[in-house]
Amino acid sequence: MTVTGPDEEAADRRSLHERIAADLRDEIMSGDLAPGASLPSTVHLKERFNASNATVQKALHLLKEEKLVIGRAGAAVTVRDHRQRTVRPASYMTPAPSGEPYRWLTETAKNGSRARISLLEVAEAEPPADVAEALRLPASGTALLRRQLLLVDDEPVELVASYYPLAIARGTPMTERRKIPGGTPTLLAELGYPPRLSIDRVSARIPTQDQYQELRLPGSLPVLRTLRVVYSDDERPIEASVMVKAGHLYELQYEFTAE
Template identity: 75%
Template structure:
C-alpha cells in the first residue's frame, strides 16, 4: 500500500522559513496593512512572531528589499516604500491620443509626477506563438509583424511588451518600421481605418521566462502578471494582439464594470 506523506496531505508549505516570512510580510504590504512609509515590526518582534533566528529574519527582509517593497539597513528600522504598488487600468490604453499628445499611458504617469518611457527594442516579421496566432486568426504557419518594447518608470523596467499585427494591416505602415509611433498604436490604427472598439484581456500569473526575468530585472522567482490582450475593430476583426508581462508583486489590475 502506498503511503501519502502527511506534508502532501496537509498542504504543508515547503518553502524555507525566510521565504514564508517574506511572503506574509509581502501580503501585508500589498494589502495596505503595512502602509507606505510605515516601519516594519522590529527584528525582535518578527523573531517572536515567526519563531525564527535573527539571521532568518534578515534574509526575509533582504528579499523584500530586493523586490523594492521596503528600504532600510541593518541596525535601523525598515520602512515600506512609498510606491509600494501601482494600479493599471487596462481600458484606458485603448483610447487614441489627441493630435500632438503622448501615448495615454505615458501621460497618466506624468500626471502622477512620475517619469515613464517606452523603448522600442525591435520590429520584425515573425511566426508568433500559438495563442497569438489563434487570436489573430492567422493561417497555419502564418506570420505577423512584431513590435517589441520595454516600458520604464522612474528608470526601472516595469513591463515587457510584445505587440503583434496582421501583415495585411501592418506592412507598408509605421507599424512595420523601426521607430516609435507618435500617439501610440491606437491612434495609428484609427488613422488606418481599424480603430479599436473592443479589447479582451486574458490574465494569468506565470513563472517568468528568461527574457522576462532579464528585461524586468526581477529579484527572484516571483511570478509575473501575463496579459494577452486581443483588440478588435468595429467589424470584430482582430487588429492587434499584445503579450504584456509585469512584475506581479508591484502591480495590480483594476477593472470597472457597470451592471446591465
C-alpha cells in the same frame, strides 16, 4: 510504499524565511503596512514566526531585493513609497488625440512618475500559438511584431510584444523602427481600424530567462502575463499584445458598469 497524509500534502514546503517574506509581502501589498510605515522590529518578528535572527534577516533581504522595503542592518526597515502600481486597462484603449503622446505615458505621468518607452524590435515574426489563434492566422503564419520595454523613473516595469496582421501593417509606419506619435491605437484609427473592443486574458507565470533579465527581476516571483486582443469593426482582430510585468509590484483594476 509511503503513504502521505492530508496534513503533509497541505504543508507549506517553502523555507521559513520565504514564508515570513510572503506574509509580510501580503501585508505590504494589501496596505496593512502602508508606504513609509516601519516594519515590526526584529524581536517582534522572531517571536511572531518563532524564527532565529538570521532567518528574519534573510526574509527582510528578500523584500529589499524586491524593492518593497528599504533599510539597513541595525536600523528600522520601512515600506517604500512606490510599493505598488495600479494598472487601469480601460485607460489605454481610446486613441490619443492628434499630436498628443501615447496614453500610457500621460496616464503614468498623472501619478507624478517619469515614463518612457524603449523600442526593442520591429520585425515580421511567427507569434506564440495563443496570439496566432487570436489574430486568426494560418498555420506557421507571420505577423508584424513591435516589441517594447516600458520604463517608469528609469526602472523597467513592463515588456510588451504587440503583433499586427500583415494585411493591415504593411506599408504603414508600424513597419519602421521608430516610435509612432500617439501610439499604434491612434495610427490604427487613422488607417480606418478604430478599436471597438479589447479583451484581456491575465495569468500568473514564473518568468522566462529573457523576462527575468530584461525586467531586472529580483527572484522567482511570478509575473503577470496579459494577452490583450483588440478588435475593430465587424469583430476583426487588429492587434494582439503579450504584456509581462512584475507581479509583486502591480495590481490590475477593471471597471464595469451595469447594463
